[in-house]
Amino acid sequence: MKRITIYDVAKEADVSLATVSRVINDSRVVREDTRQKVKEVIERLGYKPNAVAQGLALSKTTTVSIVMSEKLLAYNAKILNGMMDVAHIYNYNIMFYTTSKGISKMQDVIESVIKSRVDGMILFNDNFTQEEMDVLNEYKIPMVVVGSRFEGERHDHVGNVYVDFEKLAYDLVKDCFAKGIDDIALMEDKLNLSMMNQMKKGISRAFEEEGKTFDGYLSYNDTYRTSYEFYSDYLKDHKPNRLNIAFRDSQAIAILNAAREHGYSIPEDLQIITVLDDKYLPMSVRPSVLTTFLNMTWVQLPCVF
DSSP: OOOOOHHHHHHHHTOOHHHHHHHHTTOTTSOHHHHHHHHHHHHHHTOOTHHHHGGGOOSOOOEEEEEEEGGGTGGGHHHHHHHHHHHHHTTOEEEEEEEBTTTBOHHHHHHHHHHTTOSEEEEEOOOOOHHHHHHHHHTTOOEEEESSOOOSOOOTTEEEEEEOHHHHHHHHHHHHHHTTOOOEEEEOOTTOHHHHHHHHHHHHHHHHHTTOOOOOEEOOOTTOSSHHHHHHHHTTTSOOOSEEEESSHHHHHHHHHHHHHTTOOTTTTOEEEESSOOTTHHHHOSSOOEEOOTTOOEEEOOOOO
């Protein structure tokens, strides 16, 4: 039998997740007719909110949840190791959740986190919808969103640590303009679309200030399994841009290999810059791929578990 979740109730009652959450918690801000409709759906579907309500207990559990996309594990391994060390020092337990497209759903993670009564959450994931964030906010779970800018309403219990990728891209392109380079491309990274939007915005702003239009965003559809396949196909009908910006080292290597296979030389015909690096890139690629964190800005808001 399918397990009934708060998502099923919201869909059946045609209300938001936050509204269902408020009804469960007997909030006064819900209209009476809406409250009755949601309660009727809860009873009809057999949803058991009591398990969730138990998660509202004020007692400390000395447990923190970490939520991360499976695809981001390799790039955050050092940060995770540091968190584990600090948790051990302060005798905190870590509940670690990984999410992957089509397998581990965000709604299941949220249900588990609420029911487990954790003292706080650390989110390495920008795939939460605004409704899902509203549910977490409703339960006042202290949380820190890491790696991407949290665009939702500011709350005292929500912190945000991120690199200002818009400023990074803007400063990088302005520096390139000063060196006489304006033939610039940004390779799309489908695993980090939030960062992509920020970088594209920064690059576009730099171009606009020069009276130009940025049209070098290299986006590709799902018919291509990898960046390498896309860029190899792209070079059949296009010359490479003078400067190519990639978000991850694997994409930088894909650009480099595809360009070489089409007879282009690095750095004579094109140059490549990547934002995210790892220890293998300097050892495996010649000539070296430049990694840039020019004038980047870290932003942090206070949040206490």
